[in-house]
Amino acid sequence: xxxxxxxxxxxxxxxxxxxxxxxxxxxxxxxxxxxxxxxxxxxxxxxxxxxxxxxxxxxxxxxxxxxxxxxxxxxxxxxxxxxxxxxxxxxxxxxxxxxxxxxxxxxxxxxxxxxxxxxxxxxxxxxxxxxxxxxxxxxxxxxxxxxxxxxxxxxxxxxxxxxxxxxxxxxxxxxxxxxxxxxxxxxxxxxxxxxxxxxxxxxxxxxxxxxxxxxxxxxxxxxxxxxxxxxxxxxxxxxxxxxxxxxxxxxxxxxxxxxxxxxxxxxxxxxxxxxxxxxxxxxxxxxxxxxxxxxxxxxxxxxxxxxxxxxxxxxxxxxxxxxxxxxxxxxxxxxxxxxxxxxxxxxxxxxxxxxxxxxxxxxxxxxxxxxxxxxxxxxxxxxxxxxxxxxxxxxxxxxxx
Numbered sequence: 338x339x340x341x342x343x344x345x346x347x348x349x350x351x352x353x354x355x356x357x358x359x360x361x362x363x364x365x366x367x368x369x370x371x372x373x374x375x376x377x378x379x380x381x382x383x384x385x386x387x388x389x390x391x392x393x394x395x396x397x398x399x400x401x402x403x404x405x406x407x408x409x410x411x412x413x414x415x416x417x418x419x420x421x422x423x424x425x426x427x428x429x430x431x432x433x434x435x436x437x438x439x440x441x442x443x444x445x446x447x448x449x450x451x452x453x454x455x456x457x458x459x460x461x462x463x464x465x466x467x468x469x470x471x472x473x474x475x476x477x478x479x480x481x482x483x484x485x486x487x488x489x490x491x492x493x494x495x496x497x498x499x500x501x502x503x504x505x506x507x508x509x510x511x512x513x514x515x516x517x518x519x520x521x522x523x524x525x526x527x528x529x530x531x532x533x534x535x536x537x538x539x540x541x542x543x544x545x546x547x548x549x550x551x552x553x554x555x556x557x558x559x560x561x562x563x564x565x566x567x568x569x570x571x572x573x574x575x576x577x578x579x580x581x582x583x584x585x586x587x588x589x590x591x592x593x594x595x596x597x598x599x600x601x602x603x604x605x606x607x608x609x610x611x612x613x614x615x616x617x618x619x620x621x622x623x624x625x626x627x628x629x630x631x632x633x634x635x636x637x638x639x640x641x642x643x644x645x646x647x648x649x650x651x652x653x654x655x656x657x658x659x660x661x662x663x664x665x666x667x668x669x670x671x672x673x674x675x676x677x678x679x680x681x682x683x684x685x686x687x688x689x690x691x692x693x694x695x696x697x698x699x700x701x702x703x704x705x706x707x708x709x710x711x712x713x714x715x716x717x718x719x720x721x722x723x724x725x726x727x728x729x730x731x732x733x734x735x736x737x738x
Contacts, residue, residue, distance in 0.1 A: 389661035404586045406555050409579040411442060418444055421509075424481020425449065426474055426500065427488035428456035430543030431513050435485065437463060438550045446470065449477025478503035483577075485511045491702035493517045496522040508529040509570070511577065513538050514598065515591030518563055520695045534563035535574035537581060538594050546582050555584025561591050599689040604682055611718070618723045628726035635723070637730050656672045 342448055393402045409417075423446045425436040432448070439446045449467045450456040452473050459729050465471035477499055478484055494517065504510055510528050512518065515536055517526035528534045539546045539558045549556050558578045562570045576584040589597075602608070614635055621631035647655050688694045704710065718724060731737070 350692065395718065401587060404560075404575050404578070406579050406584050414442060414444065414576055414580050417573060417679040418483075418580070421445065421482045422447060422480060423483050423485060424477040425485045426462050426477060426496075427486070428487060431539070431546065432456075432485075432487040432543070432545035433459065433463065434547035434550075435487065435513070435581040436465075437547060439580055440726050441550070442580050444580060447472060447477050449479060449481075475499060475503070481508070483509045483511055485513075486517075487513060490514065490516045490524070491699055493526060494699060495703070497524070497526045501529075504529055504532055507567075509533040509535060509567075509573065509698050512536045512591075515561065515563075515595040516599075516695065519592050519595045520692055523692065523695050523699055528564065530564070531566055531569040532565065533565060533567050533573070535559040535570050535576060535577065536563065536591055536594060537578035537583065537586070538598070539581070539583065550582035551583070555579075555582055558583040558586050559589045561589050561594055562584050563591050596686070596689050599694055600682070600686050603685055603689075603694070609678070609681075615721070615723060622722070628722055629730060632723060632726040632730050636727060641734075690698060 389401060391404050391408055393400050401564065421444075422441050423436075423444060425432050425446060426449045427438075428436070428448055428450045432450075436446055436448055447470050448460050449472050450460060457471070460471050461467065462717065472480065474496065480505075484504060486493060497517070506529075512534075515534065515538075517524040518528065518534065518535070521527045537558050537560050539556045541549075541556045544626050546556050558581075560574045560578050562574055565571060567573075575586055618631045618635045622628065626634075643655060646658075650658075656667060659667075701707065701710075
């Protein structure tokens with residue numbers, strides 16, 4: 338499928354490289370480390386700035402209230418959190434990104450990780466100082482007033498008995514994923530009744546949270562309140578969303594955040610994409626097409642041309658700006674793919690809702706050989722013909738020469 342040379346070609350050139358940021362919420366630690374090891378990204382002025390405050394907008398016929406970064410300028414953040422110390426517990430992809438963004442926003446931040454471990458050394462490289470801003474998890478949890486519980490889901494289950502004694506009256510317990518709170522029978526995470534419990538969940542990887550912040554933009558995030566003891570949890574939750582690097586925020590619940598997040602990751606964001614890519618690639622190869630042709634028609638054109646255009650202009654625009662043959666075929670086959678995949682998505686959502694996905698995730702990610710098993714699964718994808726062909730195709734992109 339080839340977009341028309343006219344408007345489509347011009348739109349491709351107009352799209353900044355940021356339009357190609359990954360949609361998936363997860364990213365490997367190695368990739369995250371590479372992002373922050375690279376040279377600082379120059380802050381650039383956004384092309385379009387919305388001049389408004391909190392406002393109710395129409396989302397396809399439904400009215401929703403959204404909050405923007407402009408609603409919480411730095412001076413307001415400093416006022417709201419004047420007496421707070423943010424204790425970032427965990428230094429994975431979200432931990433490092435959110436802690437650095439908070440620090441760059443001039444707020445008081447400390448990091449808590451296992452002393453001497455890989456994350457400890459990574460935090461030191463990022464400028465956190467042992468005994469001043471870098472502590473053991475227990476020390477940080479004791480010193481912090483806002484405890485940002487950003488360990489992995491399996492790590493939160495394992496670490497909760499250690500953290501719980503420090504979740505004391507008057508403090509705020511913060512999450513970026515409602516997993517542990519929504520499935521307490523499996524995680525054991527039950528917050529005390531005398532603390533605020535809030536969530537700000539960036540809709541992207543930690544690497545994207547950091548890079549978009551450095552670009553002067555900001556990722557979109559969802560916000561939820563599980564417990565409001567102080568009467569100020571809602572305002573503080575939205576303020577935290579901005580403080581960690583969000584551009585705009587919308588409100589949800591812990592449960593809805595978890596259900597949509599788990600469904601999306603397993604579905605259209607990553608699981609369904611890999612499955613669909615592999616299926617089409619294998620059909621083309623079985624019919625005699627070369628690896629380069631099969632990869633280009635399956636992955637390269639999608640990610641480098643069409644997806645950025647869809648992100649910028651919408652699906653109807655994409656249909657209107659491709660060849661008549663492509664348009665007719667896409668319109669005719671879309672309902673067939675809908676009928677074929679909707680039952681899969683319904684089964685997926687049910688598995689999230691009934692907790693079976695949570696059970697499997699915790700069991701698999703808590704295994705002592707977890708990393709070895711993960712590497713074997715990723716190696717299978719990495720060394721498949723499709724993605725080996727992809728390495729060669731990517732190397733031919735003009736920007737790589």
